[in-house]
Amino acid sequence: MxxxxxxxxxxxxxxxxxxxxxxxxxxxxxxxxxxxxxxxxxxxxxxxxxxxxxxxxxxxxxxxxxxxxxxxxxxxxxxxxxxxxxxxxxxxxxxxxxxxxxxxxxxxxxxxxxxxxxxxxxxxxxxxxxxxxxxxxxxxxxxxxxxxxxxxxxxxxxxxxxxxxxxxxxxxxxxxxxxxxxxxxxxxxxxxxxxxxxxxxxxxxxxxxxxxxxxxxxxxAGDTNEYIIKVAGPQREVQSALRSLRGIVFSEPTGERDGDSYCFRIKSETGVDIRKPLFYMLAEKNWPLMGLEPQGMNLEDVFVRIMDNDMKKSKSAKA
Amino acid sequence: MFAIYKKELRSYFTTPLGYVFCGVFLAISGFLLGITTLYSGTVDVSSFYQVMIFACGILVPILTMKTFAEERRQKTEQLLMTAPLPIFKMVLAKFLSSYTIFVLSLATGCVYFLPLSTYGTMNAARTVGCLVAMLLVGMVFVAIGIFVSSLTDNTVTAAVGTIVIILVMVAASMFNGLIDFYPIRQALSWISVYGRYTYFTYGIFDFSALVYYFSLTVVFLFLTVRVFDRRRWA
Incomplete structure (x- = not known):
């Protein structure tokens, strides 16, 4: 058309x-x-x-x-x-x-x-x-x-x-x-x-x-394995438990706190659905899971990424 | 094209501009008629219309100032330019609508002849000659105003610019007689709107002046179309 x-x-x-x-x-x-x-x-x-x-x-x-x-x-x-x-x-x-x-x-x-x-x-x-x-x-x-x-x-x-x-x-x-x-x-x-x-x-x-x-x-962009989770429990212990959970490659407190809950950013191995093991692990330790938010990359991120690539390309072309 | 013509006419009378123009036009022409014709105790209106040219040099720009400048300021020209309508038709429609208001005002001004004719017999040929000359001069002025309006998005700039151009053109013919050097005199007479006016006041229908005024109008309307073309291509 x-x-x-x-x-x-x-x-x-x-x-x-x-x-x-x-x-x-x-x-x-x-x-x-x-x-x-x-x-x-x-x-x-x-x-x-x-x-x-x-x-x-x-x-x-x-x-x-x-x-x-x-x-x-x-x-x-x-x-x-x-x-x-x-x-x-x-x-x-x-x-x-x-x-x-x-x-x-x-x-x-x-x-x-x-x-x-x-x-x-x-x-x-x-x-x-x-x-x-x-x-x-x-x-x-x-x-x-x-x-x-x-x-x-x-x-x-x-x-x-x-x-x-x-x-x-x-x-x-x-x-x-x-x-x-x-x-x-x-x-x-x-x-x-x-x-x-x-x-x-x-x-x-x-x-x-x-x-x-x-x-x-x-x-x-959307094939995500990143989550922000909120757990009611002692921050340091939760953090080390998360680190030792199989399938998780990265875990870090975001620094946000809501009452007695702390937020963490976690990343699992590709192809592993971490949600079930995560839930059972936390339940076993008696730390209630207050929130779980998938961090899908949205178009914004894609956009920024494409633009970055584009800029790198043009820079290397100039050089 | 008729749609734009109608819209323009309408906008003259939904905003105060149309009324103000007609009102001021009539007031000024009444005043000038008083001091030129009535005071000198004649019924000859030619000197009145000679002075009216100057008044029009200031009034017509006010009539035409917003034709394109306002469209550009309000960003509505995008609508006109993306409509399936050739640019020259758009320019022509705007020109005709402004000219219509001018002609209406001029025609209404003729009521002044009624009281005037009770004092003596008016010379029909001279009066008609003057009116025809005014129509022609007004046509050129409106075309100039449209052209200047298309150059800017500020109505005041458009009005002042038009006034300057018109006054220069009118003044050119006045200085003409003072200059001895022939080429300059010749050059000035090309833009002398006023000089060609004189024959009409004697009641003589000067065909070459008619051609002159028409061509000048076409030149300015053509330039307006070019302004839009140039902006597109720039």
Missing amino acids: IEIQNLVKLYGNKSALEGVSFNVGEGEIVGFLGPNGAGKSTTLNILTGYLSSSSGTVKVGGIDVFEYPDEAKKLIGFLPEQPPLYHDMKVSEYLNFVYEIKRCKLNRKKHLEEIMQTTKILDVKDRLIGNLSKGYRQRVGIAQALVGNPPVIIFDEPTVALDPKQIIEIRNLIRNLGKTHTVILSSHILSEIQSVCDRVVIINEGRIIADEKTESITRV
Whole structure:
């Protein structure tokens, strides 16, 4: 559905993108991940025809964005980083305006009603956008992107500055949209992409450093044998008992204390499920196990690791 | 394109700007009509409209200052630029909406002719000539304002920049007569919006001036489109 090839963008002498390439298939939800200033917004702005690239090609639904911008733009719904809202308009007026400039052919009343329903803004449709809360504004921004029912929807950091409840709502909304649309979601919040996207494309300093299925990235990292445990018992003795338990390769108090319980970080041998022996050992000594928390590596760690590798590579390349 | 035109017109009247412009325009033209025409006891409005050009040089920039600057400041231009709509249509829609307000104000100003005509017979050709000239000059001014507005995201900068450009253009024709050196005089007359205005006040329809004003408008609108192209490619 989307083919991006060798995208380069120069701002003066500074290069924002250095040969970005990736594809997005129909019906995929792809997370576009990177720290601030990595080139996420630049890529998305080029993809939507707001900026041009210095070189490289972008095709949406087989249509070149630079050669046939109007045709390509019809296929894309875009929510920029800051939702493009006119504060002196009412919500319904605004959506009608968007409907007109996108030259929609759908049944206007029904279509807009549906969009307002999915984004849950029906109750504010007669209010001025300038008077709405941030969460509502964001939803109006999403509604705007949905007008005309474009097959491709692009969200640039849609949950920034929202409260946790709103974030969950918007993520659910995006997940639902993903059932019928191709979605690109940019974010620097990794758990967001983890919870919504099928695939992750990671960008750093204008280059793609990873492009994989979300599961495979999480699985590679997720094969954990590390736990934080909380035990009610004397710290030093528990520590030495843990050390002597078969299967444990590493144990260390974290220094946290909760009443008469102490926390420890333990690591078992690969392929050993340490939880049962641990439980029996502690029960035998009469030290109740108060907590057991697996330390799965999340996308954050993966991200940091990839970035580190990337930096090492570029350093050694320079040397 | 019509959607943007409608939206722009609407925004002139949902914000105070449209009312303020019309009101101030009428107030100033009433005042100027008083001191130019009524005081001198004539019904000839040509000197009134000559002074009005200066007033428009300050008023029109206020009308056009927010056309693009405000869109950029509020980041709404991203919506327009990613809509399936060629840039020139967007520019044209903005131009037409501002120009509509200008024409409306100018037309409303014609009510002043009613009391004036009770004092004597107005020269129809000269009056119409003046109005046509005002329409043309206003068109150029609006185009300049749109162009300057597209350069900045600050409305005040846009307004002041436009005023400066317009006043330089108007002043160019006044200094023109003082300069002996022919090439400079020739160069100044290219940007002299005011100089070409004079024939109309005699009631003479100057076709070359018409072409001049239209081309100047097109040049500035074209430059505006280029501003957006350049920003995309920069």
